[in-house]
Amino acid sequence: MIPSKPRFILALVVLGLIGYVSIAPPKPLPPLAPFLDPARGVWAVARTGVLPQTAAGTVPGLGAEVRVFYDLRGVPHVFAASERDAYRALGYVTARDRLFQLDIQTRAASGTLTELVGPIALGADEETRALGLPRAAERQLAAMDTTSAAWRTVEAYGDGINAYIDGMHDADLPLEYRLLNARPARWKPINTLYLLAQMGLTLAYDPEELRRLRAAALVGDRAADALLSTRAAIQEPIEPNGQSAPRIDSAPLPPPGAPDTAARALALALGSATRGLGALTGRGSGGDVTLGSNNWAVSPGRTRDKFALLAGDPHLDLTLPSIWYAAHLSAGGLDVYGVTLPGAPPVIIGFNRNVAWTFTNTGADVMDFYAESVDVAARPTKYLLDGTWRPLEQRVERYRDPEGKVFATDTVLYTHRGPMRRAGGRWLSMRWTVLDRPMVLAPFLGIAHATSADDWLSDMSTYAWPAQNMLVADRSGTIAIRSTGFFPTRPDNGRGDIVRDGTKSASDWTGSWPVSKYPGARNPAQGFLASANQQPVDPRMDSAYLGADWPDPWRAMRINALLRADSQVTVDDMRNDQTDPGSARAELFVPAFLAAAHAVLATSPNDSALREAADLLGEWDRRYTETNDRAVLFEMAMRELGRRLWDELIPPGDSVPAVRPPESVIAALLQQPNSVWWDDRRTPGTVERRDDILAASLRAALGDARRRYGEPGNDDWRWSRIQHANIYHLLELPSLSRLGIEVQGGPGTLSPSSGNGRAGPSWRMVVELGPDVHGWGTLPGGESGNPASRRYDNMLRSWRTGTLDALYFPLDSQVLAGAPRSPSLTLSPPKRR
Amino acid sequence: MRGTKRFVLAACIFALATWALPWPVIPIVAALMVLAAPRAFTPLMLACAAGTTWGGILAWTAFSAPLGRLAAELGGIIHAPGAALVVLTVALAAGLAWGGAEIALVVRARAGPPGSSLC
Numbered sequence: 001m002i003p004s005k006p007r008f009i010l011a012l013v014v015l016g017l018i019g020y021v022s023i024a025p026p027k028p029l030p031p032l033a034p035f036l037d038p039a040r041g042v043w044a045v046a047r048t049g050v051l052p053q054t055a056a057g058t059v060p061g062l063g064a065e066v067r068v069f070y071d072l073r074g075v076p077h078v079f080a081a082s083e084r085d086a087y088r089a090l091g092y093v094t095a096r097d098r099l100f101q102l103d104i105q106t107r108a109a110s111g112t113l114t115e116l117v118g119p120i121a122l123g124a125d126e127e128t129r130a131l132g133l134p135r136a137a138e139r140q141l142a143a144m145d146t147t148s149a150a151w152r153t154v155e156a157y158g159d160g161i162n163a164y165i166d167g168m169h170d171a172d173l174p175l176e177y178r179l180l181n182a183r184p185a186r187w188k189p190i191n192t193l194y195l196l197a198q199m200g201l202t203l204a205y206d207p208e209e210l211r212r213l214r215a216a217a218l219v220g221d222r223a224a225d226a227l228l229s230t231r232a233a234i235q236e237p238i239e240p241n242g243q244s245a246p247r248i249d250s251a252p253l254p255p256p257g258a259p260d261t262a263a264r265a266l267a268l269a270l271g272s273a274t275r276g277l278g279a280l281t282g283r284g285s286g287g288d289v290t291l292g293s294n295n296w297a298v299s300p301g302r303t304r305d306k307f308a309l310l311a312g313d314p315h316l317d318l319t320l321p322s323i324w325y326a327a328h329l330s331a332g333g334l335d336v337y338g339v340t341l342p343g344a345p346p347v348i349i350g351f352n353r354n355v356a357w358t359f360t361n362t363g364a365d366v367m368d369f370y371a372e373s374v375d376v377a378a379r380p381t382k383y384l385l386d387g388t389w390r391p392l393e394q395r396v397e398r399y400r401d402p403e404g405k406v407f408a409t410d411t412v413l414y415t416h417r418g419p420m421r422r423a424g425g426r427w428l429s430m431r432w433t434v435l436d437r438p439m440v441l442a443p444f445l446g447i448a449h450a451t452s453a454d455d456w457l458s459d460m461s462t463y464a465w466p467a468q469n470m471l472v473a474d475r476s477g478t479i480a481i482r483s484t485g486f487f488p489t490r491p492d493n494g495r496g497d498i499v500r501d502g503t504k505s506a507s508d509w510t511g512s513w514p515v516s517k518y519p520g521a522r523n524p525a526q527g528f529l530a531s532a533n534q535q536p537v538d539p540r541m542d543s544a545y546l547g548a549d550w551p552d553p554w555r556a557m558r559i560n561a562l563l564r565a566d567s568q569v570t571v572d573d574m575r576n577d578q579t580d581p582g583s584a585r586a587e588l589f590v591p592a593f594l595a596a597a598h599a600v601l602a603t604s605p606n607d608s609a610l611r612e613a614a615d616l617l618g619e620w621d622r623r624y625t626e627t628n629d630r631a632v633l634f635e636m637a638m639r640e641l642g643r644r645l646w647d648e649l650i651p652p653g654d655s656v657p658a659v660r661p662p663e664s665v666i667a668a669l670l671q672q673p674n675s676v677w678w679d680d681r682r683t684p685g686t687v688e689r690r691d692d693i694l695a696a697s698l699r700a701a702l703g704d705a706r707r708r709y710g711e712p713g714n715d716d717w718r719w720s721r722i723q724h725a726n727i728y729h730l731l732e733l734p735s736l737s738r739l740g741i742e743v744q745g746g747p748g749t750l751s752p753s754s755g756n757g758r759a760g761p762s763w764r765m766v767v768e769l770g771p772d773v774h775g776w777g778t779l780p781g782g783e784s785g786n787p788a789s790r791r792y793d794n795m796l797r798s799w800r801t802g803t804l805d806a807l808y809f810p811l812d813s814q815v816l817a818g819a820p821r822s823p824s825l826t827l828s829p830p831k832r833r
Numbered sequence: 834m835r836g837t838k839r840f841v842l843a844a845c846i847f848a849l850a851t852w853a854l855p856w857p858v859i860p861i862v863a864a865l866m867v868l869a870a871p872r873a874f875t876p877l878m879l880a881c882a883a884g885t886t887w888g889g890i891l892a893w894t895a896f897s898a899p900l901g902r903l904a905a906e907l908g909g910i911i912h913a914p915g916a917a918l919v920v921l922t923v924a925l926a927a928g929l930a931w932g933g934a935e936i937a938l939v940v941r942a943r944a945g946p947p948g949s950s951l952c
Contacts, residue, residue, distance in 0.1 A: 007935050008935055008938075011934075011935035012932075012936065015860060015928075015929070015933070018929060018932070033857075033925060033929070037856045038891050039890065040855065041856075043900060045903055046894055046895075046899050047894055049898055049899050049903070050897070050898050050899070175903075179910070733909075735906045735907075735909020736906055736910070788898070788899045788900075788906065789899070
């Protein structure tokens with residue numbers, strides 16, 4: 001072969017080009033040749049997507065060999081000699097399946113995303129740090145007894161994660177790191193505290209003061225209090241109140257008052273201070289999207305097989321991989337199955353051989369704001385308290401890029417209450433249980449051993465945040481529920497939905513509710529218990545302030561109606577109910593729309609548009625099935641209704657209400673047909689009443705639906721075309737996401753589907769507590785975080801259709817050891833030299 | 834026949850090298866083969882062998898693991914068909930081997946007998 005100059009030059013160019021895109025490629029491209037290397041590049045991700053039939057690993061600190069078997073659904077069953085070894089192995093298998101998730105979640109919670117993805121994440125990191133979450137976790141760690149059994153379990157779990165990271169080969173690197181050209185950081189035990197703080201942000205961040213101030217700014221204090229009341233307008237409480245049906249508030253709603261300018265100024269300040277936080281939680285600062293959950297349990301007396309039944313489905317952000325990681329841990333006295341949060345060792349929701357449990361969010365008000373006075377408004381160093389200037393704690397926050405270089409800094413100020421921010425020329429400090437109280441892990445580790453519901457509740461007595469409606473059932477037939485958490489008590493009227501004067505220590509929290517006062521019930525006469533984020537206790541029974549502006553109780557009403565109607569409940573009933581398409585909301589509002597339309601038609605018989613809209617809505621069975629083609633009309637009518645009814649809450653120069661009271665307030669207003677709230681002030685000279693607004697909303701909804709979706713009956717009116725579940729990958733890459741999933745359910749149904757479809761049931765579980773405990777469940781995805789793996793989304797089908805999978809809960813490892821197609825993993829301590 | 838054997842030999846060497854070492858090994862191995870046996874291994878043949886090797890590894894992976902699914906997902910990220918990335922992988926191996934072999938030819942010519950310099 002004779003060399004040629006042109007070929008030589010071309011070869012240099014080719015190699016130079018490949019070298020350039022493989023060693024220092026322009027961002028955001030990953031290095032090309034390492035990326036495409038078939039042995040250890042991205043294609044290896046396909047190979048790691050299949051669990052090998054047998055695998056082995058070493059984990060420092062193990063006392064004995066641990067065997068892990070994966071069942072057909074891909075769930076690991078960990079069999080260890082000691083509990084700590086089981087948690088160590090759980091850390092290992094979690095990292096094996098969810099390493100990138102562990103990393104990115106922790107970085108989000110510790111405000112260090114920039115170190116992974118660069119300056120693009122600076123805004124999110126600044127908000128996280130301004131909120132004080134990383135500082136709170138670090139202070140908790142500093143104050144913690146690190147010799148406690150719970151903390152040593154956290155360390156053991158972290159040891160397992162690090163053992164996996166240390167033993168990783170290049171081929172094992174998850175896809176996301178390859179795309180980002182990054183490597184996983186080693187795990188630190190504090191990461192568990194960061195993660196839990198992040199859950200606190202997700203579940204307990206709710207600036208109720210802001211909504212109330214916005215309302216007061218427009219309609220005055222008295223009306224704001226009524227619209228965003230501490231007493232939900234429909235009472236179907238968690239703690240049974242002896243009523244056999246929901247009670248709708250019949251008290252007249254006070255009329256709109258004069259705008260409150262002081263409230264307006266404060267609302268602007270608070271809105272500005274919390275704007276970024278709304279983005280962090282995925283909710284607007286006005287709280288327009290609410291994460292909800294359901295749980296219910298039935299006593300043996302109302303079940304067909306005479307065993308207690310329990311169902312739970314926490315509604316959270318839908319992500320791939322799932323927010324939960326399912327596992328079975330067996331070690332000596334520990335034998336528990338359930339879902340864990342990747343990054344924290346305990347089974348959060350699940351069951352053991354005697355007890356099953358699940359949670360819904362209480363939504364109590366555990367976050368307060370204080371208007372502070374500072375020495376120098378521009379750069380304060382002190383704040384005033386009881387006439388004395390106190391120094392502000394200053395914490396300098398440094399933000400690093402992926403190379404470790406500091407590229408930005410800022411300073412977060414703290415009063416004794418918590419972080420303080422300047423907004424709208426004011427300084428506001430915040431006190432929040434998530435920053436204020438330690439998150440105790442010990443209860444979660446304890447409940448895994450509980451032998452009865454009472455035992456379980458006793459273990460959970462020290463639980464602090466995020467406040468949860470804890471439902472538990474046991475094999476003896478006991479069912480119980482308790483809203484548990486640190487509920488602060490406040491001075492004066494006890495209200496937490498107002499901004500208090502920060503210059504007085506008398507404004508501070510005065511203590512907390514004793515456990516004995518927590519809302520709850522045990523084996524109630526009605527034979528069942530249910531919670532769906534509604535107001536926990538009927539204010540007629542206990543009016544102590546726990547929160548305001550409670551979520552609408554539609555799901556609570558529906559599940560209570562279903563349970564009241566069935567005294568022979570089966571596992572299948574429980575399962576079906578979790579995706580029941582019926583709607584208490586539609587049952588309440590559709591008749592109101594129809595009655596109003598007919599009343600208006602009686603005086604205006606030629607209103608053909610209204611007649612057609614009423615006919616179409618009347619044909620609806622009020623169920624959000626995938627194939628129904630009327631729910632869209634109802635939803636548009638409800639949107640129109642809110643816009644027309646709450647015109648008083650539309651700020652000047654705007655077109656949408658600054659705040660929307662709960663729809664249950666509208667339900668209460670339906671009983672007040674002549675209330676001034678029905679009048680649309682944008683139509684001077686005309687005084688509208690209830691039926692006018694309802695009919696106008698329905699008429700307008702039909703016009704709007706026709707414009708958007710064509711003629712009624714058109715395929716585009718089908719609910720499955722309108723509303724979808726969208727499960728995004730953690731990096732929001734569409735090809736790794738599962739989008740446009742057709743699901744049964746709508747706003748306010750038990751399996752709610754609304755808004756952008758990015759929140760919903762994150763885990764569904766039904767447990768029968770018979771002589772043997774049997775569980776069924778599913779995740780919106782799968783166990784693996786590897787998008788190439790079958791286990792990435794193998795449970796999505798059962799999640800979509802609402803058909804749960806039987807949860808395999810073997811007594812010992814021998815059953816799985818002999819099963820074909822059951823991949824195993826053996827973890828051993830390192831060999832001694 | 835001899836050419837086929839050489840091709841298979843080159844492919845085997847590339848396969849071993851790929852499993853053992855990261856990607857820069859491809860141009861290095863190609864260069865070494867040209868230096869060692871310039872009449873047996875031409876740049877074009879080595880390019881084909883390297884491409885075949887990487888393509889073969891992908892085919893073997895696809896046989897035992899969900900490579901097609903991964904390719905589709907990766908293709909989705911860059912808004913291209915999944916097969917495009919497979920083709921790019923094969924082409925990358927070929928380019929690396931060809932470049933290494935061509936440069937080795939020149940090196941050998943400079944160090945070798947008179948008359949074999951660049952033309």
